[in-house]
Each structure stands twice: as structure tokens, then as C-alpha cells.
Amino acid sequence: MGETIKNRRQFSIHIFIWAILYSVILFLLYSEGKEITLKICLRIAFGAVIFYTNYSLLVPHLLLKKKKILYLLSIIILLIVAYLIISNVFHFDFYKNQNLLDKRPSKFIIIIFFNAVIIIIGIVIRVYEQWIENDKIKTKIEIQKNKTELEALKNQLNPHFLFNSLNSIYSLTVKKSNDAPEAVIMLSELMRYMLYKTNDSKVLLKDEIQYIENYIKLQRIRIAKNENVKTNIKGIITSQKISPLLFISYIENAFKYGTDFKGNTEVEITISIADSELHFKCSNNIGNKAKDKESSGIGMQNTKNRLELLYPNKHWLTTVEKDNKFWVDLKLKLD
Known part of the structure; x- marks a missing residue:
């Protein structure tokens, strides 16, 4: 036509x-x-x-x-x-x-x-x-290539997230925790978001933040000593949109490796919104758990690749390992 x-x-x-x-x-x-x-x-x-x-x-x-x-x-x-x-x-x-x-x-x-x-x-x-x-x-070939790469990256991310969440729930069932049923319900909410809302190239920022907050609640249920798990959402959220699942790999990594040998978990997540700019910061203690470079690297490299495809020249990403802490600092321009 x-x-x-x-x-x-x-x-x-x-x-x-x-x-x-x-x-x-x-x-x-x-x-x-x-x-x-x-x-x-x-x-x-x-x-x-x-x-x-x-x-x-x-x-x-x-x-x-x-x-x-x-x-x-x-x-x-x-x-x-x-x-x-x-x-x-x-x-x-x-x-x-x-x-x-x-x-x-x-x-x-x-x-x-x-x-x-x-x-x-x-x-x-x-x-x-x-x-x-x-x-x-x-141009059409480049757009199609980017779409294919993004779809492949997203398909990698979903199983990665599911396996990590199931491991969290498994640890609750092993301990025979009364929180296990609630954790299953929380996981179902997270999966519903991932399956039905993230098919679009952009989602509402408020929905993405709600998803992140639900994930953190799931981790709080799993972690016994969670008093040092802190989140802070600042700024006015209106109708801003964002590509989905950009932060979850960093947050997963923080909870996975942020527990020390005494079982204390220290994770701090801050999301600041100012007009069309979003600032995401995540830090965690480097605990005593041996780092699985292959599994932990998949999610973060995945996110880095997606940022380069989705926000070229519109994002600034820094990751630093210093003073027994791992820091992620990400700024990006929203649509």
C-alpha cells in the first residue's frame, strides 16, 4: 500500500x-x-x-x-x-x-x-x-536490528529475574517461613507486570517504580536482618514514561551480594525525578558470598546494552567498587 x-x-x-x-x-x-x-x-x-x-x-x-x-x-x-x-x-x-x-x-x-x-x-x-x-x-534494517536485539535482551532478563526470585522464595520455604505464601503472591504480581505491561517499548514511570517497590518488599520478606535496606523515591511523578526493567538487574545484584558474614544486608536505593531527568543510585556492601561473575554479569551487561540502544547520548552510567561497597550511578533523560 x-x-x-x-x-x-x-x-x-x-x-x-x-x-x-x-x-x-x-x-x-x-x-x-x-x-x-x-x-x-x-x-x-x-x-x-x-x-x-x-x-x-x-x-x-x-x-x-x-x-x-x-x-x-x-x-x-x-x-x-x-x-x-x-x-x-x-x-x-x-x-x-x-x-x-x-x-x-x-x-x-x-x-x-x-x-x-x-x-x-x-x-x-x-x-x-x-x-x-x-x-x-x-534505517529500517537498523531499527529492526535494534528491536531484535532488545527483544533478545528482554528474553534473557525475564528468566534471569525469575530464577533469582524463585531462589528467594525457596529459601523461605526451606526455613518454613510464614511469609512464603505472601512472597508467592508478590512474585505473581511482579511476573504479571513483566508479562503484560513490559511488552510496550515504554511504560509509565509510576508503574515501573511500583514494580521496583514490590520487588524490594519481596526481598525484605526473605531477609531476616533488613533494617539497613533503605529506599528513597524523590520528585514529582506525573505522566513520564520510561523503558521497562532498566534498574532491576542492579537492584537484584545489590540484594544478592549485599549480605555480610553475620547475615546483615545493607542496600540503599534512591530514585530522584526532576522534570524529564531521572537519577538512579544504588549501593550495597560487598558481602562474604562468592561472586558468580557469569550470572551476575548477565543482567548488568544486559542493562548496559539496552541503555545504549534505547537512550543513546541520553544516559550517563557509572559503576564503582570502592571501600568494600559497590555503587551504581545512572542518570537518564526521560521522554
Whole structure:
């Protein structure tokens, strides 16, 4: 449908341009006192035949396919054929004043020159249109590639999140905690959000923050000594939107490795919103649990890749491991 509309638009533009050109040439001939005959009209129209032979056939099938020598030979043949047809079939006097016969360029030069101009114009227009078309195709391929990469990253993230959450609930069931049923309900809410709301490229910021708060509640249920688990949401949240699941990997990592050998967990999460800018900070103590570089790295590298695709030149990310703490500092421009 889109291609049909484009072709119709292009056809209309060509008709409009030829109508104007045709009218101008006829007006100039009339103003010089020439009689507008059928032969003259056909001669002018023959220019369009030359143009479209080159524009629609020779350029796309030879020049744009790198068959330059064959194209050049075809153009020479086209010019010769055009000269023979114009000089024998559509012949008319180029000069009203025959006394200037000795000073005028030859008929051959005039015919070749004007047809060469028509051919050059056809080359320029067709090559430019092809460049525009190639640029559009390249953009579409890039967009599709980004969508595919984002979908793959998201598909990696969901199982990663689920496995970590199930491990948290498993630890509660092992301890026979009364909080296990509530944790299962909390997990179902989290999964509902991930399955049904994150299919869109953007979600409401308030929904994403609610999701984060629910996840932190789930972790509080799991952790016995959670008094040092702190969250702080600052700023006015209205209708801002954000790409979903950008922070969860850092928060997961904080809870996974933020417990020391005494079982104390220290995690601090701050989200500040100021107009169209969001500032996310997350810190945790580096506990005694051996770090699984493969599993912990997947989520954070996943998030880094998504940020580069979704917020190019619109985010600033810093991760630092210092003084037995791991810090994440992320700023990004919201839509």
C-alpha cells in the first residue's frame, strides 16, 4: 500500500514537471514567432522518451549495477539513435535568421548537446532517488536490528529475574517461613507486570517504580536482618514514561551480594525525578558470598546494552567498587 502511494506521488510529480517544462518551451517558441506544429510538439515530447529510457532502464539496470562500460556504450547508441530520429523525422529549423548560418553550431552538436543534458538530468535524479531509497532501507534494517536485539535482551532478563526470585522464595520455604505464601503472591504480581505491561517499548514511570517497590518488599520478606535496606523515591511523578526493567538487574545484584558474614544486608536505593531527568543510585556492601561473575554479569551487561540502544547520548552510567561497597550511578533523560 505504502509503495503504491509512493509510486502515485512520484508519477504525479513527474507529470507536473513535464507539463511545466512543455509549456515553457512552447511559450518560448511562440514568443520567437515560430509556428507551433504537431512535429514540434512531438519533437519536444521525444525528449521525455530519451529521459525515461535512461532514467527507468539504463541507469537502474546498468549504471547502478556497476556495469559502467556497458552503460556508456548504451548512452552513445542512444544519442546516435536520438540524433537520427530527430534530424530525419522531427526535423525543423533551429534558427529563424538564416543569415547566421555560417555562425551557428552544427545541427549534430545542438541535438547531441540537448539530449546529453536530458540524460545527465536523468542520471542525477535517478541516482539521488536511489540514494534516498538505500538510506531508508538502511534505517529500517537498523531499527529492526535494534528491536531484535532488545527483544533478545528482554528474553534473557525475564528468566534471569525469575530464577533469582524463585531462589528467594525457596529459601523461605526451606526455613518454613510464614511469609512464603505472601512472597508467592508478590512474585505473581511482579511476573504479571513483566508479562503484560513490559511488552510496550515504554511504560509509565509510576508503574515501573511500583514494580521496583514490590520487588524490594519481596526481598525484605526473605531477609531476616533488613533494617539497613533503605529506599528513597524523590520528585514529582506525573505522566513520564520510561523503558521497562532498566534498574532491576542492579537492584537484584545489590540484594544478592549485599549480605555480610553475620547475615546483615545493607542496600540503599534512591530514585530522584526532576522534570524529564531521572537519577538512579544504588549501593550495597560487598558481602562474604562468592561472586558468580557469569550470572551476575548477565543482567548488568544486559542493562548496559539496552541503555545504549534505547537512550543513546541520553544516559550517563557509572559503576564503582570502592571501600568494600559497590555503587551504581545512572542518570537518564526521560521522554
